[in-house]
Amino acid sequence: MKQLFVVGAGPGDESWITPAASQAIQASSDLVAYGLYLELLAQQVSGKVHHELPLGAETERAELALNLAASGRTTALISSGDIGIYAMATLVFELLDQQLQGRRDHPEWLDVEIEVIPGISAMQAGASRVGAMLGHDFCTISLSDLLTPWETIVKRIECAAAGDFVVSFYNPVSRKRNWQLNHARDLLLQQRPATTPVLIGRQLTRSDEQIRITTLAELDAADVDMFTLVSVGNSESRHIINGTREWVYTPRGYSRKLTT
Missing domain, CATH: 3.40.1010.10 (Tetrapyrrole methylase, N-terminal domain)
Structure with missing residues (x-):
């Protein structure tokens, strides 16, 4: 065979x-x-x-x-x-x-x-590092316009923002392309809070892995390179801190069924 x-x-x-x-x-x-x-x-x-x-x-x-x-x-x-x-x-x-x-x-x-x-995938590895960021509906969008027209990418970002999806951005920047990520951030800010948690994961699972949790308002392409995945929570994603540990999760609505 x-x-x-x-x-x-x-x-x-x-x-x-x-x-x-x-x-x-x-x-x-x-x-x-x-x-x-x-x-x-x-x-x-x-x-x-x-x-x-x-x-x-x-x-x-x-x-x-x-x-x-x-x-x-x-x-x-x-x-x-x-x-x-x-x-x-x-x-x-x-x-x-x-x-x-x-x-x-x-x-x-x-x-x-x-x-x-x-x-x-990188988005799964990144989500696992911070908890359960992909706990509800999510999508991925590549910001590389090498094979996809930028106008098409913008439309997809706008639709993801309107649908309140958790968004994982692949190819967020490159050596020759560093402006698209900030533009995508601004589009998302029109639909969700400035405090929305954002995962910046570089070289995920590798020896020089770097994990950072920031907010949508503070997301800046200057902090990202071509080895980085950026995942943006939806309007309900939560950033919680327990001592020295930080977690991000996106609730599915179980709180409506939980009893105290």
Whole structure:
């Protein structure tokens, strides 16, 4: 069988990778990924053939993984977090779709068995670090306008604000793009309190992890970089302090059923 595993490796720490992801990696002879992802997996990827392609070469990574699998080499295409969230899984299926439409010349890709294996996402890791921030309805929005027009992103932020969703912002800033996060903050401030709790999580689960809880009014792009996830609570999210511990949770309405 010609097999391609599309694997989410979790937010960073090797202990956060799922057993299913580990099994897929062990079953593979070839691993395709951005180099940092393989470094984070340490012993899990030893003894395998590594195919490392840089950031920006996402299409090339997906094509290579499909080509290797089609040639009979059991292959794992690996991304951090959940590979189905702002990651490589969608590109694999886009390439297959193009082949089915006759826009590619790789009929051998259609013989590949593909299994997508999800991983723990950055927003889940961040929420767990501060308690239960994703306890009620939530959404994710990428602030990168590299592939999505900024006007579309603005519309999504406005809708999330109007719907009072907890919002996790992926790709909040980059080296060349640092203004969108503050604009998104201002849009949310039109619909929810300035005191709304905000999680700033950098390098989540990794050795240099940094967690900070701030407010929506105090959120500033200057405090965020490309390795950071920003999650903004909804109008009911609560920031509580117990001694030296701080927590953020978003209630679901159980208080209406609780008795004192």
